[in-house]
Amino acid sequence: MSASTSNPTSAKVHTLPVAGAQATNSLLRNPGTKLDLGWLEEVRNVNRSALEKRAATLVKRRSIKGENQAAWLLRALSLMDLTTLNSNDTDERVRRLCAKAINPLRRDLVEKLKLADMQIRPAAVCVYHPFLSVASNTLEGSGVHIAAVSTAFPHGLAPLSTRLDEIRASVGAGADEIDVVIRRGLVLGAHWQELYEEVSQFREACGDAHLKVILGTGDLASLRNVMIASMVAMMAGADFIKTSTGKESVNATLPVGLVMCRAIRNYEERTGFKIGFKPAGGISTAKAALEWLILIKEELGRRWLEPDLFRFGASSLLNDIERQLEHHVTGHYSASYRHAIV
Numbered sequence: 001m002s003a004s005t006s007n008p009t010s011a012k013v014h015t016l017p018v019a020g021a022q023a024t025n026s027l028l029r030n031p032g033t034k035l036d037l038g039w040l041e042e043v044r045n046v047n048r049s050a051l052e053k054r055a056a057t058l059v060k061r062r063s064i065k066g067e068n069q070a071a072w073l074l075r076a077l078s079l080m081d082l083t084t085l086n087s088n089d090t091d092e093r094v095r096r097l098c099a100k101a102i103n104p105l106r107r108d109l110v111e112k113l114k115l116a117d118m119q120i121r122p123a124a125v126c127v128y129h130p131f132l133s134v135a136s137n138t139l140e141g142s143g144v145h146i147a148a149v150s151t152a153f154p155h156g157l158a159p160l161s162t163r164l165d166e167i168r169a170s171v172g173a174g175a176d177e178i179d180v181v182i183r184r185g186l187v188l189g190a191h192w193q194e195l196y197e198e199v200s201q202f203r204e205a206c207g208d209a210h211l212k213v214i215l216g217t218g219d220l221a222s223l224r225n226v227m228i229a230s231m232v233a234m235m236a237g238a239d240f241i242k243t244s245t246g247k248e249s250v251n252a253t254l255p256v257g258l259v260m261c262r263a264i265r266n267y268e269e270r271t272g273f274k275i276g277f278k279p280a281g282g283i284s285t286a287k288a289a290l291e292w293l294i295l296i297k298e299e300l301g302r303r304w305l306e307p308d309l310f311r312f313g314a315s316s317l318l319n320d321i322e323r324q325l326e327h328h329v330t331g332h333y334s335a336s337y338r339h340a341i342v
């Protein structure tokens with residue numbers, strides 16, 4: 001499972017304190033800016049093969065092993081939006097998911113890893129609107145945030161007034177984070193002004209709830225579109241930009257992640273505001289999670305490895321993280337069904 005390199009001399013061990021061990025500087029919320037089309041015109045064609053090479057090199061060169069690997073996996077756990085977004089979701093399923101968020105690791109693993117005092121939990125649980133009430137009752141007092149997908153997730157094709165009402169209803173029902181989807185057609189048609197106005201209204205409807213803007217990158221046709229859509233979402237006041245709904249045929253990929261990280265860096269250079277990043281969709285193995293964390297640390301820096309600036313959107317990642325931690329403490333793997341989340 002290790003991300004080790006074939007050339008040990010180029011290996012660099014990343015050290016990381018386990019989740020919860022480091023205080024986070026408080027973050028000023030992005031107020032957005034006016035839409036500056038000049039910033040968008042500066043975006044040239046994005047070189048896909050250079051990004052693919054960079055992503056491949058990053059994850060090959062870096063190695064995370066032993067104690068460090070366990071620390072990084074615990075960090076990944078604490079950066080997770082533990083998600084269920086299925087047509088057959090039920091109150092009972094969401095209740096079980098929330099119980100898993102409160103106690104994400106088996107008691108024997110917690111003891112062997114000496115984590116009893118650390119309260120390591122996913123950052124949030126992410127559900128559809130009808131399950132907010134059961135999520136908020138089950139998670140009360142746990143410190144786990146409640147995220148709702150909104151704006152006609154996953155396609156975003158309801159009338160704007162319906163989508164705005166949906167956000168307000170979810171905030172009213174206890175969501176403190178709202179994951180909205182954009183209309184991909186606005187990107188494909190280069191309707192940047194309209195995209196900006198819609199996202200600005202989403203932000204206003206969120207009030208104090210944090211806004212994550214899902215771009216649906218697998219639908220956007222080019223990496224240049226991903227870069228521009230990222231910039232527009234941030235200018236319109238996004239707290240996070242997120243890759244995918246998990247329902248597109250292509251989900252979160254590392255080259256797309258690089259483009260979005262660079263947009264985040266660019267926005268910070270221009271405005272001073274740090275924006276969060278959430279890759280989501282298809283991230284189901286501990287190995288993939290470690291690759292993402294390496295990419296984020298290299299591209300955006302250590303500050304982004306905190307839950308106010310980074311999340312994984314994932315429905316089954318916790319299962320594999322628990323399995324790998326079990327391997328770390330016992331030296332052998334158990335069957336994955338033993339770690340089923342719900």
Ligand SMILES: O=C[C@H](O)COP(=O)(O)O
Nearest residue numbers: 245246281282313314315
């Ligand atoms: O936002 C989260 C995604 O929908 C989760 O996708 P996944 O089920 O592929 O992990």
